[in-house]
Amino acid sequence: MIELFNISIQLGKRQVLEQVSLKINKGEFVYLIGQTGSGKTTLLRLIYMDVFPDRGNVIVDSYSSSTILPRHVPFLRRKVGVIFQDFKLLPDRNVYDNIAFALQVIGAPQRTIKSRVLSVLTRVGLHHKRYQMPQRLSGGEQQRVAIARALVNKPFILLADEPTGNLDPQVARDILHLLENINRSGTAILMATHNYDLIRQYPHRTLVLENGNFSREINPEELA
Amino acid sequence: MRLLFLLKEGIAGFKRARLAATISIATITLSLSLIGMFALLVHHLSAQFQQTYGRIQLEVFIDPAIDSAQRQALEGRIQQLAAVEAVQYVSPEMTLQRFQQDFGDDLLTVLEGENPFPPSLQVILKKEYAELEKVEAAVEAIRALPQVDEVIFQEKFIRLINRYFFIGLIVATTIGATIFFISTMLIFNTIRLTIHSRKTVIEIMRLVGATHFFIKAPFVIEGLLQGLIGSLLASGALWLMSDLLRAFFLPGLTIPWMYFLFLCGTGILLGLLGSYFSIGKYLKF
Ligand SMILES: Nc1ncnc2c1ncn2[C@@H]1O[C@H](COP(=O)(O)OP(=O)(O)OP(=O)(O)O)[C@@H](O)[C@H]1O
Ligand SMILES: [Mg+2]
Numbered sequence: 001m002i003e004l005f006n007i008s009i010q011l012g013k014r015q016v017l018e019q020v021s022l023k024i025n026k027g028e029f030v031y032l033i034g035q036t037g038s039g040k041t042t043l044l045r046l047i048y049m050d051v052f053p054d055r056g057n058v059i060v061d062s063y064s065s066s067t068i069l070p071r072h073v074p075f076l077r078r079k080v081g082v083i084f085q086d087f088k089l090l091p092d093r094n095v096y097d098n099i100a101f102a103l104q105v106i107g108a109p110q111r112t113i114k115s116r117v118l119s120v121l122t123r124v125g126l127h128h129k130r131y132q133m134p135q136r137l138s139g140g141e142q143q144r145v146a147i148a149r150a151l152v153n154k155p156f157i158l159l160a161d162e163p164t165g166n167l168d169p170q171v172a173r174d175i176l177h178l179l180e181n182i183n184r185s186g187t188a189i190l191m192a193t194h195n196y197d198l199i200r201q202y203p204h205r206t207l208v209l210e211n212g213n214f215s216r217e218i219n220p221e222e223l224a
Numbered sequence: 225m226r227l228l229f230l231l232k233e234g235i236a237g238f239k240r241a242r243l244a245a246t247i248s249i250a251t252i253t254l255s256l257s258l259i260g261m262f263a264l265l266v267h268h269l270s271a272q273f274q275q276t277y278g279r280i281q282l283e284v285f286i287d288p289a290i291d292s293a294q295r296q297a298l299e300g301r302i303q304q305l306a307a308v309e310a311v312q313y314v315s316p317e318m319t320l321q322r323f324q325q326d327f328g329d330d331l332l333t334v335l336e337g338e339n340p341f342p343p344s345l346q347v348i349l350k351k352e353y354a355e356l357e358k359v360e361a362a363v364e365a366i367r368a369l370p371q372v373d374e375v376i377f378q379e380k381f382i383r384l385i386n387r388y389f390f391i392g393l394i395v396a397t398t399i400g401a402t403i404f405f406i407s408t409m410l411i412f413n414t415i416r417l418t419i420h421s422r423k424t425v426i427e428i429m430r431l432v433g434a435t436h437f438f439i440k441a442p443f444v445i446e447g448l449l450q451g452l453i454g455s456l457l458a459s460g461a462l463w464l465m466s467d468l469l470r471a472f473f474l475p476g477l478t479i480p481w482m483y484f485l486f487l488c489g490t491g492i493l494l495g496l497l498g499s500y501f502s503i504g505k506y507l508k509f
Contacts, residue, residue: 048431071435078433088428092240105434107226153432 001026001188002047002157007056009042016042018212020056024157024190029183031199032192034209040192043209044159047190048080049073061156078106081150081158081187085165087142089134089149096121096130099149106153120148124178140171147178157188164195176202196223230438234445237422244418245450251414252454252495253461255407256487260462262403263486266396268477273392274351277385279309280359280377284345287371288316298371299345307353307362316341342373356382408494415447415498419506426506436507443499451495455488462487 002024009017016039024030032040045051046058049065058065063076089098096117103113121127124144134142143163150158160179164172176198183189193199199206206218238245286298299311319341324331349362359382363375419426429439462483470477 050430074430074433074435076433077431082431088424088431090425090428101428102432104229105429105432105438107229107438149432 003059005057007053009053027186027188029189029204031204031206038209039212041161044161048077048082078153079155081155083146083150083160083163085162087146089145091134094131094133095145098145099152102149102152116152120152124148139167143175160191162193230441233442237446241418241421244421248414248418248450249454251410252491253457256455256458256491257461259403260487262400280349280354282347283376284347284366285342285373288342290371305365307349308347309350310348312346314344314346316343411494412498416502419502440503443503447495447499448492451491455491459484459487
């Protein structure tokens with residue numbers, strides 16, 4: 001599935017990660033916590049190969065960071081969904097087109113695009129808002145659109161970088177509920193977060209990044 | 225299908241970033257109009273220059289005792305020289321008349337009815353022989369002919385003309401190259417801004433796994449269209465300008481159709497390369 005072997009990476013002058021190893025199994029739900037600047041975002045970027053490690057190796061599905069050809073990176077990204085705190089929707093297209101865009105730019109045929117977009121819209125509960133523009137949606141709805149876009153290509157894992165960072169507690173819980181649903185249907189989830197309340201309410205395996213390394217794997221009840 | 229999508233995206237890019245696209249097109253139009261105008265002016269002036277000064281004229285004074293058959297034979301021999309375009313006989317009477325026109329009837333009084341001018345031949349050299357060494361060679365060849373007394377040509381004038389033409393050419397080329405360089409930079413930069421304003425789209429395309437080809441194609445198509453529109457507008461502007469100039473300042477101004485071809489080619493190429501290289505910056509992996 002996903003495996004990091006002794007990863008070290010420096011960005012600018014800063015040694016962000018040092019000798020990090022980690023394994024995420026098929027269909028797992030994993031939280032990633034740690035202080036700001038501890039390297040959570042960097043770890044996620046390593047997985048979708050936005051950055052490459054200086055030492056060590058990242059294995060994602062059948063791809064390995066040490067041997068992958070640059071022209072194969074897009075094909076790896078089709079198997080890995082990503083969502084962010086700031087949603088990253090295109091403001092000049094409606095909900096449907098935002099999601100369809102993800103399939104159009106990988107050259108999917110028109111027929112599959114329509115059925116896939118409509119089905120994923122139903123899944124995130126936004127079928128009725130498919131012709132709305134993103135600005136007219138609430139934060140929670142926008143994140144659902146982003147989730148739909150990340151899922152439309154049927155990835156085996158969804159990487160979420162503080163997906164609830166901009167959302168009210170109740171809305172955050174709704175998003176977590178949705179993510180758990182998605183997880184139950186087989187998609188693995190790796191979520192970086194600062195929100196310990198959420199982890200306590202929806203407990204899963206939790207990794208702590210400290211000093212550029214995994215200091216421990218903790219029991220969610222331990223969280224202060 | 226894919227091609228259709230890429231084309232649609234490329235064209236839609238115009239509507240999505242209308243201001244940026246307008247600025248790009250305006251920049252291309254202005255730059256290319258400037259380049260076109262400058263090239264046209266240089267072309268016109270150098271053609272005029274050649275027309276006026278490019279044909280060197282020699283005065284060949286001949287033996288006054290020459291009879292008309294001998295003279296015609298001499299004319300024929302001169303005409304046969306490779307450098308010579310035309311030979312014309314100028315009789316002493318014609319010379320006198322010319323002087324009379326210039327200096328008035330007083331001249332006749334001074335000369336007391338005598339005509340002191342020898343017969344001469346006016347020799348015009350071909351355009352390609354406008355350089356000093358070639359002129360000198362032609363003069364030597366004519367001097368060597370029998371019954372030729374003296375050949376006069378304006379050495380200093382030729383030197384001057386040659387030098388100014390050369391300097392003019394260098395100055396024009398330098399200015400032209402500078403305008404071209406600045407225009408290219410300007411066009412590249414505005415295109416870069418256009419693309420920068422859409423870095424979110426590029427980022428999303430990367431994240432969802434679009435290949436570099438798919439990410440680049442709409443931008444390259446858009447750049448190409450901007451180049452095409454800009455150069456068509458510039459061609460129109462150039463045509464209008466040349467019409468105005470012809471009407472008011474430069475009656476002989478003509479504009480070869482190659483110019484429009486060149487403008488369109490340059491516009492398309494700049495738009496295409498500009499977007500291709502700008503987008504590269506956002507696509508490491
Ligand atoms: N491109 C870069 N150049 C230099 N330093 C960088 C770069 N990217 C990240 N860093 C640094 O690396 C460290 C880890 O960054 P990262 O974004 O992975 O942390 P994070 O755990 O996601 O933090 P946060 O909780 O604030 O999102 C930070 O100190 C950051 O300043
Ligand atoms: Mg982060």
